[in-house]
Amino acid sequence: MSFANDDFMNNYIGVFNYRHLRKIDWVLMLIVLCLATAGIMTLMSSGRSASGNTPYHLNQLMFIPIGVAIALFIACVDHRFLVSMAPVAFVIVIGLLVAVLFVGDERKGATRWLVLGPLTLQPSEQSKLALIFMLAWYFSLVGQRITNPFFFLLTFGIAAIPGLLILKQPNLGTAAALGPITVAMLYVAGCRRLHLAGLAAAA
Numbered sequence: 001m002s003f004a005n006d007d008f009m010n011n012y013i014g015v016f017n018y019r020h021l022r023k024i025d026w027v028l029m030l031i032v033l034c035l036a037t038a039g040i041m042t043l044m045s046s047g048r049s050a051s052g053n054t055p056y057h058l059n060q061l062m063f064i065p066i067g068v069a070i071a072l073f074i075a076c077v078d079h080r081f082l083v084s085m086a087p088v089a090f091v092i093v094i095g096l097l098v099a100v101l102f103v104g105d106e107r108k109g110a111t112r113w114l115v116l117g118p119l120t121l122q123p124s125e126q127s128k129l130a131l132i133f134m135l136a137w138y139f140s141l142v143g144q145r146i147t148n149p150f151f152f153l154l155t156f157g158i159a160a161i162p163g164l165l166i167l168k169q170p171n172l173g174t175a176a177a178l179g180p181i182t183v184a185m186l187y188v189a190g191c192r193r194l195h196l197a198g199l200a201a202a203a
Contacts, residue, residue: 020076036064083140086133093130096123097165104169112169124174127162131178132185134158139189146191155186 043057074082096114100123104111114121138158145151159182166175187196 015078015081016076017078018076020078021072024072024075033064033068040064083133083136086130086137090130090134093123093127094161094165096121097127097162099123101165101168110169110171112171124162124166124169124171127166128174128177128181131159131162131181135182135185135189139185144190146186146189147195149195152186152191152195155182 040057040061043060044055100111100114103114105113105115105120107113112122112124114123135155135158138155139146142151146155159178163175163178166178183196183199
């Protein structure tokens with residue numbers, strides 16, 4: 001796999017194609033549903049939710065079909081379109097992370113959530129996906145220049161923006177998860193292994 005510049009920048013990009021459903025790995029989908037089922041069974045032994053009204057497992061069960069529907073919808077969207085929209089999505093997520101620091105809901109000593117009416121949003125989770133698409137867009141833009149130390153290090157500058165905001169919440173676990181995502185995508189993008197080795201030595 002490579003991030004060629006003309007994959008995302010020059011070709012005609014469609015938005016929605018239901019024929020993409022034919023390419024879904026249904027075995028993987030089944031495995032995910034099995035894991036979700038195991039999670040529901042585990043939650044059944046956890047009693048009721050904090051509100052005391054609805055059991056944990058029923059709360060979770062309601063979101064599974066919604067999640068499946070959203071996943072199937074996204075599967076029909078051209079991935080090149082998603083990557084082309086990455087800068088917009090990245091800026092929105094950064095805005096949400098900033099908003100968390102000022103108007104976020106504090107729980108157990110951490111401010112990680114935004115309360116939007118009946119919905120509770122944790123932007124740090126969305127930052128993982130936003131970073132993946134943003135780096136894909138960045139790699140498609142710089143192409144083979146990713147072997148240049150400047151563009152290699154600039155990748156970590158991009159990842160550091162959401163990372164530092166997430167650390168301020170504080171949320172060390174999610175912030176730390178952005179590191180492996182960045183390194184893995186750098187490897188796929190074709191950066192020099194010597195640079196990765198130097199990074200590992202520094203770590």
